[in-house]
Every structure is written in structure tokens, then in C-alpha cells.
Amino acid sequence: MSEYTAVYPGTFDPITNGHSDIIVRAARIFPKLIVAVAKISGPKKKPLFTFEERIDMAKEIFKEYDNIEVVGFDNLLVRFMDTINSRVLVRGLRAVSDFEYEFQMASLNRHLNANIETIFLTPSEKYSFVSSTMVREASMLGGDISAIVHPYVKEALERKYQERLLAES
Numbered sequence: 001m002s003e004y005t006a007v008y009p010g011t012f013d014p015i016t017n018g019h020s021d022i023i024v025r026a027a028r029i030f031p032k033l034i035v036a037v038a039k040i041s042g043p044k045k046k047p048l049f050t051f052e053e054r055i056d057m058a059k060e061i062f063k064e065y066d067n068i069e070v071v072g073f074d075n076l077l078v079r080f081m082d083t084i085n086s087r088v089l090v091r092g093l094r095a096v097s098d099f100e101y102e103f104q105m106a107s108l109n110r111h112l113n114a115n116i117e118t119i120f121l122t123p124s125e126k127y128s129f130v131s132s133t134m135v136r137e138a139s140m141l142g143g144d145i146s147a148i149v150h151p152y153v154k155e156a157l158e159r160k161y162q163e164r165l166l167a168e169s
Contacts, residue, residue: 006030006088006119009077011038012054013047014153016135018127020061022092023068025121032067034084039074048136048160060152078113089118094128 008023012035027033035058039051047054051072058070073080081089089109091102106118122128130148139145139157146154 004030004088005032005034005084005086006090007034007036007077007081007084007086008090008092009036009038009073009080011040011045011047011132012058013045013049013132014054014135014149014157015058015061016127016130016132016153017148017150018092018094018123018130020150021123021127022090022121023062024065026090026119027065027068030067030088030090032069033090034086035062035068035070036077036080037070037072038077039072049156053156057150057153057156061150076112078109078116081116082113087115087117089116091118091120093120093122094131 006026006029008019008026010019012019023033023035037051037055037058040047049057051074055070055072062068062070077089081087089106091106093099093102102118102120109116109118123130127148135145135149136157139154140161145157149157
């Protein structure tokens with residue numbers, strides 16, 4: 001892979017239309033885009049979906065795109081990028097509140113690997129409020145999330161909550 005391969009990392013628990021918007025737009029800019037699904041992204045995160053389920057959802061959504069590849073990783077992002085020889089990191093900014101955190105992460109990544117450049121994209125306005133956390137909560141409470149997630153993800157969320165209800169009863 002070359003320096004023209006970009007990486008869009010995330011936990012994607014679940015992947016939303018906001019993520020997809022950024023991914024498709026980044027794939028128009030770069031010859032190859034790797035959607036890198038993180039096994040975990042921090043000690044406080046406890047994903048609803050397994051690592052394999054999150055990879056499967058992303059693969060299903062982007063199966064028609066020749067220049068988008070979905071892979072999982074379970075180490076430091078800059079190390080993963082070294083293994084695939086990528087130097088471009090794509091990150092999304094939904095609101096000003098995201099900027100401080102993303103700026104710090106970009107600075108840390110550049111400190112850890114001076115060859116990494118971070119490119120920020122903003123989602124379409126209709127997805128600027130969408131987060132995986134909000135999607136999980138709205139879905140769990142019976143909200144209509146069909147406009148903010150892919151149908152495959154909506155079905156996966158419905159199955160996951162049914163499984164939980166059955167396990168609790």
C-alpha cells in the first residue's frame with residue numbers, strides 16, 4: 001500500500017450513516033480507503049457488538065465499493081498504519097465539541113509517528129448530530145433510527161436487543 005492509502009479508524013459500535021458519509025466522501029478523495037475497526041478504543045468502552053460483528057456490519061455496507069477495504073486492528077493505531085504503510089488518517093468532526101479531542105489525538109499520533117498526517121472531514125449536515133452512542137440509546141428505547149443507520153445495522157441492533165431481552169427473562 002502507498003501513502004495514498006488513507007485510514008478511517010473507529011470502534012463503529014455501530015457504524016452510522018454519519019460514518020458512512022465520511023467514508024464514501026474520503027473514498028472519492030483517496031485511491032484506497034481502509035475502514036479500520038478497532039477492537040477496543042479505550043479502557044472505558046464496552047462495545048454492544050463484538051469485534052467480529054462490527055467488522056461484518058462495515059463489510060456489508062461497503063461491499064459494493066472497490067476502493068474501500070474493511071479490516072480490524074487491535075493495537076496502537078500508528079503501529080497499524082505502519083504495518084499497512086499508510087500515512088494519512090481521516091477523522092470526522094461533527095461539531096466544535098469534537099475538535100478539541102480530535103486535535104489532541106492528531107497531535108499525539110503525529111508525536112508517536114511524525115509521518116502521519118490527519119485530515120478532518122465534516123459529515124453532511126443531516127448527520128452532524130449522529131453518534132453511535134445516541135443510535136444505541138434511541139434503538140434500545142424503540143426509537144426510529146432508520147434514517148441514521150443502514151438497514152443491515154438497524155436489523156443487527158434489533159436482533160441484539162431481542163437477544164438481551166431473552167437473556168434477561
